[in-house]
Amino acid sequence: MAMFKTDPVRPAEYRAFERPLPEWFRGSALGIFVHWGPYSVPAWAEPTGELGAVPREEWYAHNPYAEWYANTIRIEGSPAHRHQQEVHGGAPYDDFLDQWKAEEFDADEVLAVVAATGAGYFIPTTKHHDGVTLWDAPATDGRNTVARGPQRDLIAEFADATRARGLRFGVYYSGGLDWHFSDLPPIDRDDAPAPDDLAYAEYAHDHVIDLIDRYRPDILWGDIRWPQAGIEPGPKSLAHAFQEFYDAVPEGVVNDRWGESHWDFRTSEYVHGTAVEVGEAWENCRGIGLSFGHNRNEGPEHLLTADEAVRLLVDVVSRGGNLLLNIGLEASGRIPDAQRQTLEGLGEWNQRFGHAVFGARPEPRLQPSDEPWVRWTRTDGAVHAVTDQPGSIRLSDPDRLLDESSARIGDLPVPASRDGDAIVVEVADAATPVAISFRPRD
Structure with a gap:
């Protein structure tokens, strides 16, 4: 996969998508990410450390990412497995989908906080690795937020509120993992199997096409990889999805987590994959805390302060990149108070000194x-x-x-x-x- 590789190679059939990085993205400096899903109900993970700083042999069973809860609870002997048994009686993960009500969610209120940071773009998760979609995605058989849980098209609400604030809108989509569709064993090591078959490739392709048709996103932000059966050209290939995207959004951009296919910019995560942070076409992503999804176990010692967020943003921009800083919404739809304080402090600094980062170059x-x-x-x-x-x-x-x-x-x-x-x-x-x-x- 191109993700984190220092020397990925585009297949010949994807080279036609190469072009200069649009100036709107290069000059944005800051984007805001949101991870929100059924995992926000238990909101539980061990705050062990940053990706890239935790030994790989410990990472999966002691995963600090609350959005990986559906995987971690299936690893026998893991603290998350014990927590699920003791606190939730070993209930099926999908019970959290039905318990997730988003009763306090107001997309306009969330985007008011986001816009006040000075961010140029906003990206919510549309489907994370648990396979639950935040819109009425094709062939999900009701396993989405329109039919269950919140009973709302959360992506439409995010898209409308984002554009009302004058920001660019992106969509995150997990193409490399879907623990519900693929029914594979839990991931407990780096080389664990992932879905690569044609059935999943076509399912994921139809989701991406639907996201493009409905929401016209400015950014397609894939994750992990793309099923290998969907890389080869064809009517439901990734190449077809990219062509549809650029035809619909000529100034759109895609990241480098779609397998070894095509990318407009590289990505690192926390302190992992930093070798790709070269030139002026890269983005570092991380949570305000150690998790992307909301994690009740995180305290102030695990979170970036406003000053730390400022230093991170300035450091990234001074080296040519953008910072994609994540909010983990509570299940209710609220921004956690501590995360909101960081965002507000970052916004106050940018109001005074944003001239040194927005549109800036090294x-x-x-x-x-x-x-x-x-x-x-x-x-x-x-x-x-x-x-x-x-x-x-x-x-x-x-x-x-x-x-x-x-x-x-x-x-x-x-x-x-x-x-x-x-x-x-x-x-x-x-x-x-x-x-x-x-x-x-x-």
Whole structure:
């Protein structure tokens, strides 16, 4: 699969889809992801660590992703299996679908919070690995949120609210896994079998075509891979789905988790797959916590603070990427309070300093630093140093690229002087990182 590989190869039949990355995506800097499903009812996982930091031999039985609950509870001896027996009496997973009511869900309210972050796009899960669809998808035989649980087309509500706020709308679809359709054993290792047959490939193809026809998404965000039987060209192949997508949405983009087929941009996840974070066509995704789905076991120590989210966003943008930051909605449809605080704090920072990230490019001639923490970006006519150190700051500028007399924070000039290979800037005490902007000499 192309996912996380440093040297994926497009098959000849997919090369026709190659084209420059649309500027709207490249300049967005920030997208917001939402994971929401029946797994939000138990909302349970072990907060063991970030993907890429937990040993692979421990990952599946001790999975920190609450959205993997349907798999983890089937691994004998896992803490999730014990939890399901002790708390839920070993009930079938689909009981959670019927218990999921989304009684407090207001898509407009969720998107108001999302839009306030400054994000350029929004992507909800339409079908995760449990196979439950959040719209009335073809051939699901009522195993969807229109027929059961919320009894609503949640994707339509998300799409309408997203576009009403002026954001681009994307859809997440798990093509590589479907634990309900495939009826395979639980995944307990990296090389566990996944559905590759033609029946599943055509089923998934029809779902993607339906998403395109109904919602005209700007982003197709696949996950894990695509069934191998659907890669070869044909009337229900992935190539056909991509052609339908680009015909309907010429400025649309797709990620790299559709098997080794085609992609417009690469993706990393938490600290896993970071070797693909090169150039200016990549995106890092992660939750505010250690899980994408809502996890009641997560405390403040597991969540990004607003300042940490700011530093992550700036770091990603300074290296040429976008950040896709995830919310795990509660079963009721509410944004958890702690996650909302992070989003609101990120939005407040972006209101003041978003000029340093939105539409920004890396400035490779100036080097980042961790002591003090400094990251560099560039926009038309300005170079920005983002730092979280107050007081007197030395910014290395050995090639004298910057005009020190032009130093500003927002609209206000700040004292700055040249000292050999550095510019010394005096920054008042601040509770959050600041962006110091300069006029370049070139």
